[in-house]
Amino acid sequence: MKPVLFTLEEANLLLPRLQEELIKLQLLVQQFEMKFEMLQQLKDNRRSGSRPAGGGSDDPFFELESQLEFMRMEVELAVGNFERKGVLLKMINPGLIDFPSMLNGEEILICWKQGEERASHYHGYDDGFSGRKRFPDAGLTN
Template sequence: MKIYFTVAEANAMLPLVKLELEKLQSIKQQYRDKYEELQQLKDYHKKHGNLQPNSDPYFTLECEMDFLQLEGNTLLSSFELKGVQLKDIDSGLIDFPALLDGQEVLLCWRQGEDSVAHYHGIQDGFLGRRKLTE
Protein backbone atom coordinates (compact mmCIF):
# COMPACT_ATOMS: atom_id res chain seq x y z
CA MET A 1 0.00 0.00 0.00
CA LYS A 2 1.43 3.35 -1.06
CA ILE A 3 1.37 6.18 1.46
CA TYR A 4 0.57 9.68 0.24
CA PHE A 5 1.10 12.79 2.33
CA THR A 6 -0.71 16.09 2.32
CA VAL A 7 1.48 19.17 2.73
CA ALA A 8 0.14 19.52 6.29
CA GLU A 9 0.98 15.87 7.11
CA ALA A 10 4.49 16.22 5.68
CA ASN A 11 5.08 19.40 7.70
CA ALA A 12 3.70 17.73 10.85
CA MET A 13 6.22 14.92 10.39
CA LEU A 14 9.18 17.28 9.88
CA PRO A 15 10.28 17.55 13.56
CA LEU A 16 10.70 13.76 13.79
CA VAL A 17 12.26 13.53 10.31
CA LYS A 18 14.75 16.30 11.18
CA LEU A 19 15.73 14.54 14.41
CA GLU A 20 16.23 11.17 12.71
CA LEU A 21 18.14 12.81 9.85
CA GLU A 22 20.53 14.53 12.28
CA LYS A 23 21.09 11.21 14.10
CA LEU A 24 21.80 9.50 10.79
CA GLN A 25 24.25 12.23 9.75
CA SER A 26 26.04 11.88 13.09
CA ILE A 27 26.23 8.09 12.75
CA LYS A 28 27.62 8.43 9.23
CA GLN A 29 30.32 10.85 10.44
CA GLN A 30 31.24 8.61 13.39
CA TYR A 31 31.48 5.64 11.02
CA ARG A 32 33.79 7.60 8.69
CA ASP A 33 35.98 8.61 11.65
CA LYS A 34 36.25 5.05 12.96
CA TYR A 35 36.94 3.71 9.46
CA GLU A 36 39.78 6.23 9.06
CA GLU A 37 41.16 5.30 12.50
CA LEU A 38 41.03 1.60 11.60
CA GLN A 39 42.89 2.21 8.31
CA GLN A 40 45.60 4.19 10.13
CA LEU A 41 45.96 1.42 12.71
CA LYS A 42 46.25 -1.23 9.99
CA ASP A 43 48.82 0.89 8.12
CA TYR A 44 50.82 1.33 11.32
CA HIS A 45 50.90 -2.41 12.02
CA LYS A 46 51.77 -3.16 8.39
CA LYS A 47 54.81 -0.85 8.61
CA HIS A 48 55.94 -1.57 12.17
CA GLY A 49 54.66 -5.03 12.97
CA ASN A 50 54.28 -5.09 16.77
CA LEU A 51 51.24 -7.40 16.73
CA GLN A 52 51.02 -9.51 19.86
CA PRO A 53 50.27 -13.21 19.33
CA ASN A 54 46.57 -14.02 19.83
CA SER A 55 45.59 -10.35 19.90
CA ASP A 56 43.27 -8.45 17.59
CA PRO A 57 43.92 -4.71 17.83
CA TYR A 58 41.10 -4.05 15.34
CA PHE A 59 38.33 -5.89 17.19
CA THR A 60 36.97 -2.97 19.22
CA LEU A 61 36.89 -0.55 16.29
CA GLU A 62 35.28 -3.14 14.02
CA CYS A 63 32.61 -3.86 16.66
CA GLU A 64 31.91 -0.14 17.07
CA MET A 65 31.58 0.19 13.29
CA ASP A 66 29.21 -2.80 13.15
CA PHE A 67 27.05 -1.22 15.84
CA LEU A 68 26.97 2.13 14.02
CA GLN A 69 26.00 0.37 10.81
CA LEU A 70 23.18 -1.46 12.60
CA GLU A 71 21.97 1.77 14.19
CA GLY A 72 22.09 3.55 10.81
CA ASN A 73 20.18 0.76 9.07
CA THR A 74 17.50 0.93 11.78
CA LEU A 75 17.04 4.65 11.13
CA LEU A 76 16.90 4.06 7.36
CA SER A 77 14.18 1.47 7.95
CA SER A 78 12.29 3.99 10.08
CA PHE A 79 12.13 6.38 7.12
CA GLU A 80 10.88 3.59 4.85
CA LEU A 81 8.22 2.47 7.33
CA LYS A 82 6.84 6.01 7.48
CA GLY A 83 6.66 6.15 3.68
CA VAL A 84 9.24 8.96 3.61
CA GLN A 85 11.98 8.83 0.95
CA LEU A 86 15.46 9.80 2.12
CA LYS A 87 17.23 10.91 -1.07
CA ASP A 88 20.53 12.22 0.31
CA ILE A 89 21.84 11.96 3.86
CA ASP A 90 24.59 14.58 3.55
CA SER A 91 22.46 17.36 2.06
CA GLY A 92 19.39 16.26 4.03
CA LEU A 93 17.15 15.82 1.00
CA ILE A 94 13.81 14.15 1.75
CA ASP A 95 10.72 13.49 -0.37
CA PHE A 96 7.15 12.77 0.70
CA PRO A 97 4.98 11.00 -1.92
CA ALA A 98 1.80 13.00 -2.58
CA LEU A 99 -1.05 13.52 -4.98
CA LEU A 100 -1.32 17.03 -6.41
CA ASP A 101 -4.21 17.76 -8.77
CA GLY A 102 -4.57 14.01 -9.33
CA GLN A 103 -0.90 13.61 -10.28
CA GLU A 104 1.60 11.59 -8.28
CA VAL A 105 4.39 13.96 -7.16
CA LEU A 106 7.02 14.18 -4.44
CA LEU A 107 6.80 16.92 -1.84
CA CYS A 108 10.40 17.98 -1.45
CA TRP A 109 12.19 19.23 1.68
CA ARG A 110 15.87 19.95 2.21
CA GLN A 111 17.57 20.34 5.58
CA GLY A 112 17.64 23.99 6.58
CA GLU A 113 14.25 24.80 5.08
CA ASP A 114 11.50 25.81 7.53
CA SER A 115 8.78 23.71 5.96
CA VAL A 116 7.81 21.57 2.99
CA ALA A 117 7.23 24.23 0.34
CA HIS A 118 8.32 22.55 -2.92
CA TYR A 119 7.45 19.56 -5.05
CA HIS A 120 8.65 17.83 -8.20
CA GLY A 121 7.46 15.12 -10.53
CA ILE A 122 8.38 11.51 -9.85
CA GLN A 123 10.97 11.52 -12.66
CA ASP A 124 12.10 15.15 -12.35
CA GLY A 125 14.28 14.96 -9.26
CA PHE A 126 15.58 17.92 -7.28
CA LEU A 127 16.39 19.99 -10.39
CA GLY A 128 12.70 19.90 -11.36
CA ARG A 129 11.64 21.38 -8.03
CA ARG A 130 8.81 23.89 -8.09
CA LYS A 131 7.31 26.05 -5.36
CA LEU A 132 3.96 24.89 -3.97
CA THR A 133 1.12 27.34 -4.46
CA GLU A 134 -1.56 27.68 -1.84
Protein backbone atom coordinates in the same frame (compact mmCIF):
# COMPACT_ATOMS: atom_id res chain seq x y z
CA MET B 1 1.98 -2.57 0.40
CA LYS B 2 0.43 0.65 -0.87
CA PRO B 3 2.69 3.71 -0.42
CA VAL B 4 1.69 6.37 2.09
CA LEU B 5 0.58 9.60 0.45
CA PHE B 6 1.07 12.89 2.29
CA THR B 7 -0.63 16.23 1.99
CA LEU B 8 1.61 19.28 2.29
CA GLU B 9 0.19 19.88 5.76
CA GLU B 10 0.89 16.28 6.87
CA ALA B 11 4.45 16.49 5.54
CA ASN B 12 5.11 19.67 7.48
CA LEU B 13 3.56 18.26 10.66
CA LEU B 14 5.91 15.27 10.48
CA LEU B 15 8.96 17.36 9.59
CA PRO B 16 10.10 18.39 13.12
CA ARG B 17 10.34 14.75 14.23
CA LEU B 18 12.10 13.80 10.98
CA GLN B 19 14.58 16.66 11.45
CA GLU B 20 15.48 15.35 14.93
CA GLU B 21 15.96 11.83 13.58
CA LEU B 22 18.02 13.18 10.68
CA ILE B 23 20.38 15.06 13.00
CA LYS B 24 20.89 11.90 15.10
CA LEU B 25 21.56 9.91 11.92
CA GLN B 26 24.03 12.52 10.66
CA LEU B 27 25.92 12.38 13.97
CA LEU B 28 26.00 8.58 13.86
CA VAL B 29 27.33 8.62 10.27
CA GLN B 30 29.99 11.16 11.28
CA GLN B 31 31.07 8.96 14.21
CA PHE B 32 31.13 5.91 11.93
CA GLU B 33 33.34 7.72 9.41
CA MET B 34 35.77 8.85 12.12
CA LYS B 35 36.01 5.35 13.59
CA PHE B 36 36.45 3.84 10.12
CA GLU B 37 39.26 6.30 9.41
CA MET B 38 40.90 5.33 12.71
CA LEU B 39 40.71 1.64 11.76
CA GLN B 40 42.25 2.34 8.35
CA GLN B 41 45.12 4.24 9.98
CA LEU B 42 45.74 1.40 12.45
CA LYS B 43 45.79 -1.12 9.61
CA ASP B 44 48.14 1.09 7.58
CA ASN B 45 50.47 1.41 10.58
CA ARG B 46 50.47 -2.36 11.06
CA ARG B 47 51.28 -2.94 7.37
CA SER B 48 54.14 -0.47 7.56
CA GLY B 49 55.63 -2.33 10.50
CA SER B 50 54.74 -0.09 13.43
CA ARG B 51 52.54 -1.81 15.97
CA PRO B 52 50.14 -0.18 18.42
CA ALA B 53 51.26 -0.34 22.04
CA GLY B 54 49.89 -3.07 24.28
CA GLY B 55 48.15 -5.25 21.70
CA GLY B 56 48.17 -8.80 23.04
CA SER B 57 45.11 -9.93 21.11
CA ASP B 58 45.27 -12.23 18.07
CA ASP B 59 43.19 -9.69 16.16
CA PRO B 60 44.04 -6.13 17.24
CA PHE B 61 41.23 -4.77 15.05
CA PHE B 62 38.41 -6.98 16.34
CA GLU B 63 36.98 -4.48 18.84
CA LEU B 64 37.01 -1.56 16.43
CA GLU B 65 35.56 -3.67 13.60
CA SER B 66 32.82 -4.90 15.95
CA GLN B 67 31.95 -1.32 16.94
CA LEU B 68 31.78 -0.36 13.27
CA GLU B 69 29.50 -3.30 12.49
CA PHE B 70 27.17 -2.32 15.32
CA MET B 71 27.16 1.32 14.13
CA ARG B 72 26.41 0.15 10.56
CA MET B 73 23.36 -1.72 11.87
CA GLU B 74 22.27 1.42 13.79
CA VAL B 75 22.53 3.47 10.58
CA GLU B 76 20.47 0.90 8.67
CA LEU B 77 17.83 0.90 11.42
CA ALA B 78 17.68 4.71 11.42
CA VAL B 79 17.34 4.84 7.62
CA GLY B 80 14.65 2.16 7.86
CA ASN B 81 12.73 4.32 10.34
CA PHE B 82 12.29 6.94 7.61
CA GLU B 83 11.04 4.28 5.19
CA ARG B 84 8.60 2.89 7.78
CA LYS B 85 7.03 6.36 8.08
CA GLY B 86 6.49 6.33 4.32
CA VAL B 87 9.03 9.06 3.50
CA LEU B 88 12.02 8.77 1.19
CA LEU B 89 15.38 9.75 2.65
CA LYS B 90 17.21 10.77 -0.51
CA MET B 91 20.37 12.12 1.08
CA ILE B 92 21.73 12.06 4.62
CA ASN B 93 24.09 15.01 4.38
CA PRO B 94 22.72 17.51 3.65
CA GLY B 95 19.37 16.04 4.54
CA LEU B 96 16.98 15.62 1.63
CA ILE B 97 13.57 14.05 2.26
CA ASP B 98 10.73 13.37 -0.18
CA PHE B 99 7.09 12.76 0.75
CA PRO B 100 5.02 10.83 -1.81
CA SER B 101 1.90 12.78 -2.71
CA MET B 102 -0.68 13.47 -5.42
CA LEU B 103 -1.29 16.75 -7.20
CA ASN B 104 -3.99 17.11 -9.84
CA GLY B 105 -4.14 13.31 -10.23
CA GLU B 106 -0.39 13.02 -10.77
CA GLU B 107 2.02 11.22 -8.43
CA ILE B 108 4.59 13.68 -7.13
CA LEU B 109 7.13 14.03 -4.35
CA ILE B 110 6.88 16.90 -1.89
CA CYS B 111 10.53 17.67 -1.16
CA TRP B 112 12.35 19.23 1.74
CA LYS B 113 16.05 20.07 1.99
CA GLN B 114 17.80 20.57 5.32
CA GLY B 115 17.94 24.27 6.13
CA GLU B 116 14.47 24.98 4.76
CA GLU B 117 11.95 25.97 7.39
CA ARG B 118 9.22 23.82 5.88
CA ALA B 119 8.40 21.72 2.84
CA SER B 120 7.06 24.03 0.13
CA HIS B 121 8.20 22.48 -3.16
CA TYR B 122 7.57 19.35 -5.17
CA HIS B 123 8.85 17.52 -8.21
CA GLY B 124 7.84 14.54 -10.31
CA TYR B 125 9.28 11.11 -9.68
CA ASP B 126 11.53 11.42 -12.75
CA ASP B 127 12.41 15.11 -12.35
CA GLY B 128 14.55 14.96 -9.23
CA PHE B 129 15.55 17.86 -7.00
CA SER B 130 16.57 20.05 -9.95
CA GLY B 131 12.98 19.96 -11.25
CA ARG B 132 11.49 21.46 -8.07
CA LYS B 133 8.45 23.71 -8.31
CA ARG B 134 6.65 25.66 -5.60
CA PHE B 135 3.68 23.73 -4.20
CA PRO B 136 0.45 25.62 -5.06
CA ASP B 137 -0.77 25.69 -1.44
CA ALA B 138 2.63 26.57 0.06
CA GLY B 139 1.74 30.20 0.62
CA LEU B 140 3.91 33.21 -0.11
CA THR B 141 6.28 32.95 2.85
CA ASN B 142 9.43 30.81 2.71
